[in-house]
């Protein structure tokens with residue numbers, strides 16, 4: 056199962072080796088992180104990042120090994136944006152000349168970059184950005200300026216204190232005309248003494264949610280006062296500005312930018328499976344350790360994992376972690392496919408790939424954020440302790456629902472794509488993940504034929520149910536939209552229903568990809584069988600949770616829905632004996648899990664007790680402040696008080 060989770064024996068080997076390298080090196084200790092003040096915390100992150108870079112150089116780690124190393128260090132840092140956004144933005148949007156100039160500097164970390172798009176006033180609405188980049192033909196330069204308070208760049212990670220450069224998104228103005236929002240490479244700080252360059256105001260935006268958590272990152276604010284940069288620092292793969300101020304559209308379409316988004320979002324989906332599997336690993340192991348009630352004749356109490364309610368909350372999350380892992384694997388393939396097609400100037404699959412990754416980013420990050428919180432509750436009171444690892448994981452993870460596109464805004468983009476697909480059904484064959492829409496007419500008419508709970512253990516029946524639900528919801532939205540005179544007004548009015556239709560479409564993708572995974576060669580005794588159980592759990596759990604959709608669209612009867620739920624209960628009993636093995640297959644070290652509740656050896660209570668005494672409050676029996684503030688209350692003269 057470890058190989059199935061990792062994707063291949065080679066990946067498992069590299070991942071395990073890097074995990075052990077980090078776990079065995081005291082330089083990467085993270086237990087005290089939540090107790091540090093912001094400055095100490097940030098300095099500690101810089102120290103770890105510098106040490107990691109030294110390891111990468113000294114041990115000559117490959118790009119793949121370095122990626123795993125950074126993952127297992129498990130601390131948001133400026134390097135995430137440098138490698139994850141700054142470099143991909145130049146790779147995706149820069150000309151060959153620009154790539155040759157900037158990428159070697161960035162790859163050797165001789166410059167450190169961030170991605171500065173969002174402003175105080177606008178994030179989702181990129182066309183609403185206010186920063187201007189005005190071309191000055193006299194000097195062959197762009198002048199970057201922040202004309203209003205709301206135009207201040209706000210949020211970019213790595214910007215606040217570390218980055219020397221940024222890819223800055225600004226309104227391109229040439230000859231007094233606006234030509235859209237574009238990216239510019241801008242140096243922010245001196246490479247000599249790191250002070251901000253003339254005309255640049257830059258700093259950190261302040262503390263964020265949770266102790267430790269994302270506060271290791273210097274999310275920043277940035278303002279420009281008429282800052283000049285050479286013309287060739289505009290990223291010009293799609294649109295060029297010539298020396299004499301002419302705008303030249305290159306033959307590369309603007310959707311090329313989607314290619315970078317597909318890349319970034321597929322990494323976010325992969326991260327979702329890591330974060331969720333981590334929380335599930337903690338909650339599953341602890342649920343087997345924790346006992347409450349049910350003692351008979353003085354025997355041990357019941358392990359909480361044996362309660363059906365615990366199983367019905369935990370096992371769908373376990374199944375979701377695997378489902379997201381496999382859909383992430385498929386998305387990685389999709390990105391490689393898109394990349395190859397782009398290289399051959401084939402842009403035909405880009406819109407579908409873009410809608411698909413946007414939707415899956417939204418679906419998986421929302422489910423993961425909710426799932427981590429559910430795991431905290433599954434661990435009862437001890438889940439609220441920072442030493443459970445869950446509060447910090449939650450605090451670090453939840454912004455994934457917002458960055459790289461607010462999840463609702465992304466689902467609305469998917470909805471536009473679905474409505475367009477439905478409207479073109481007569482004359483254009485839907486492709487890829489929307490291919491099922493080609494059978495919309497049949498899916499609108501056929502109804503589920505299931506008559507017993509056992510019949511739900513059938514991949515075709517499951518896929519057809521999800522296809523029928525998704526197709527019916529999309530077609531219904533399209534039909535209602537058609538009744539509006541103004542389509543935009545209709546879209547705004549029906550937005551909530553459109554989002555639900557997008558969710559149905561995205562859930563279908565995840566379910567289908569899980570089923571497709573099971574059709575591949577899966578080595579290892581019993582591995583396929585265990586994965587089949589998880590696949591059914593995932594699908595039938597969604598069916599149960601969204602039974603309103605399946606019933607309202609008329610595909611299922613209440614009886615069939617109840618049969619699905621009966622089957623789900625039976626499946627939980629099949630997951631139970633393998634639950635611990637299924638989370639051990641994630642192959643996470645205790646260091647990476649960072650959780651006393653999720654310890655591999657299950658030695659929870661002694662370690663919780665031991666950890667409590669390490670809290671700084673327990674440095675002395677009498678706390679600092681007691682004599683000053685509490686003792687006077689205890690010693691007050693009560694004779695005069697009316698009690």
Ligand SMILES: Cc1cc2nc3c(=O)[nH]c(=O)nc-3n(C[C@H](O)[C@H](O)[C@H](O)COP(=O)(O)OP(=O)(O)OC[C@H]3O[C@@H](n4cnc5c(N)ncnc54)[C@H](O)[C@@H]3O)c2cc1C
Pocket residue numbers: 136170171172173176177178179180209210211212269274454457458459460461462463464467550
């Ligand atoms: C931890 C973190 C790190 C970040 N890192 C970076 C970074 O490195 N670089 C960078 O440039 N940015 C970064 N961001 C910013 C991030 O990309 C934006 O916050 C994100 O795109 C959402 O935009 P917003 O903040 O404007 O949200 P808003 O759009 O203001 O959203 C507010 C609410 O309005 C709703 N809403 C907005 N538009 C619509 C609509 N059309 N229809 C219906 N509902 C709508 C949303 O669903 C949401 O509920 C980061 C943010 C966070 C939290």
